[in-house]
Amino acid sequence: MNASDDIIIIGGGLIGLSLAVELKLRGAHVTVLSRNFQEAAGHVAAGMLAPQAEVIPPGPMLELGLRSRALYREWISKLEEITGLDTGYWHCGILAPVYEIPDHTELYQPPNSPAIWLDQQAIHKHQPGLGVEVVGGWWFPQDAQVDNRRYLVKALQTASQQLGVQILEGVEVEAIARNSKTIEALQTNQGAITGSHYILTAGAWSGQLLPQVPVYPRKGQMLSLKVPESFESLPLKQVLFGTEIYIVPRRDGLIVIGATLEDVGFSVGLTPDGVQTLLAGAIRIYPVLRDFPIQEFWWGFRPTTPDLLPILGTSPFDNLTLAVGHYRNGILLAPITAKLIAESVLDQKSDPLLEYFAWERFSPAPLQR
Numbered sequence: 001m002n003a004s005d006d007i008i009i010i011g012g013g014l015i016g017l018s019l020a021v022e023l024k025l026r027g028a029h030v031t032v033l034s035r036n037f038q039e040a041a042g043h044v045a046a047g048m049l050a051p052q053a054e055v056i057p058p059g060p061m062l063e064l065g066l067r068s069r070a071l072y073r074e075w076i077s078k079l080e081e082i083t084g085l086d087t088g089y090w091h092c093g094i095l096a097p098v099y100e101i102p103d104h105t106e107l108y109q110p111p112n113s114p115a116i117w118l119d120q121q122a123i124h125k126h127q128p129g130l131g132v133e134v135v136g137g138w139w140f141p142q143d144a145q146v147d148n149r150r151y152l153v154k155a156l157q158t159a160s161q162q163l164g165v166q167i168l169e170g171v172e173v174e175a176i177a178r179n180s181k182t183i184e185a186l187q188t189n190q191g192a193i194t195g196s197h198y199i200l201t202a203g204a205w206s207g208q209l210l211p212q213v214p215v216y217p218r219k220g221q222m223l224s225l226k227v228p229e230s231f232e233s234l235p236l237k238q239v240l241f242g243t244e245i246y247i248v249p250r251r252d253g254l255i256v257i258g259a260t261l262e263d264v265g266f267s268v269g270l271t272p273d274g275v276q277t278l279l280a281g282a283i284r285i286y287p288v289l290r291d292f293p294i295q296e297f298w299w300g301f302r303p304t305t306p307d308l309l310p311i312l313g314t315s316p317f318d319n320l321t322l323a324v325g326h327y328r329n330g331i332l333l334a335p336i337t338a339k340l341i342a343e344s345v346l347d348q349k350s351d352p353l354l355e356y357f358a359w360e361r362f363s364p365a366p367l368q369r
Contacts (some may be wrong), residue, residue, distance in 0.1 A: 013040030016201035017156035022338035044300030060356035079208035088147020097137035206300040217301035220259035221274035225292040226254035245281030277364035
C-alpha cells in the first residue's frame with residue numbers, strides 16, 4: 001500500500017502505539033482508535049525483558065523474543081529522543097532462584113546470550129537476603145526491564161502525538177463491517193470510521209471483534225512496595241524471577257510484584273486470594289519484603305491464545321493485519337512487532353518468522369464470513 005493511505009489501528013495500548021510510532025516514522029498516515037487507554041495490558045505487566053528467564057524453548061518464539069530484546073536499546077533511545085521522556089529501561093539482568101535442584105543445570109544458550117547456573121552458596125552471595133529455601137538458580141545477565149506502567153506507555157503516547165498520529169480516545173469499535181474479502185468500515189460508538197488498511201491491536205478484547213481469532217483474557221493481579229528510607233542503597237539491583245512470582249525493583253526504590261494468572265474471563269477487581277498469593281510468594285523468595293510498605297494494588301487482562309503465542313501478520317481479509325495475543329510478552333515483543341508489521345503493511349515484506357504466528361494455525365478450514 002502507499003504511505004499516503006490511511007491506516008486505522010484498532011486498539012490504543014502498547015502494541016497499537018508502538019505500531020503507530022513505527023508507521024508514522026515511515027511516512028504513513030495513522031489513526032489510533034482507543035476505547036480506554038487505562039485498560040491496556042501494558043499497564044499491567046512488570047516490564048521484564050526476559051526471553052531467557054521465561055525459559056522459552058528453542059524455536060520461533062525464542063527467536064522472536066531475542067530479536068526484540070536486541071532492538072530494545074535503539075528503540076527506547078528513539079522514543080526518548082522524540083519525547084525527551086525517560087522510559088525506565090534498565091539492563092539489570094534477571095536472577096531466577098529455585099527451591100529444588102533441577103535434574104540438570106543447563107539451559108539452551110543462544111550465542112552471546114549466556115545463562116549461568118549458580119549453586120546455593122553462589123546465589124546467596126550474588127543476592128544477599130534470599131529465602132533459606134533457595135538452593136540455587138540461574139543468572140541471565142542479558143535480560144533487562146523497562147518501567148512500562150509509569151514511563152514507557154506515556155512515552156509511546158507522547159511520541160505518537162508529537163509525530164502527528166491521530167489518537168481518538170473513547171472510541172469503541174462495536175462491530176466490523178466486512179464482505180468476503182475486505183473490511184468495509186468500523187462501526188463505533190461515534191459512528192462509522194473507514195480507512196485504507198486496518199490493524200487489529202485490541203488486546204484481550206480482540207476476540208470479541210473477530211470471534212474467529214481466538215484471543216481471550218487472562219487476568220493478572222499485581223502490587224507494589226517501596227524500599228524503606230532506612231536503607232542506604234537498593235537491596236535489589238536485579239529482577240528476581242521465581243516460581244509463579246516475580247519481583248521487579250525500580251531504580252527509585254519501587255518494587256513491583258506480580259502476577260496472578262487467572263482464567264476468569266473479564267471478571268474485574270482484586271481478590272484476597274490473589275493478593276495473599278503474591279505476598280506469600282514474594283516473601284518466601286525474598287523475606288525482607290515482609291517489612292516494606294505497600295504502595296498500590298492493581299489488575300488487568302493479558303491477551304491470550306490457545307497456544308500462548310501471538311497472532312501476527314495477515315488475516316482472513318485483504319486489508320486487515322493482526323497483531324494480537326501477546327500474552328505475557330507484550331512489553332518484550334513491542335519493538336519486533338512494530339518492525340515486522342510495519343514492513344508487512346507498507347512494503348509487503350513478510351519476514352519468514354511471521355509464518356509461525358499466522359492466524360491460519362487455528363483455522364485449517366476457511367473461515368465463515
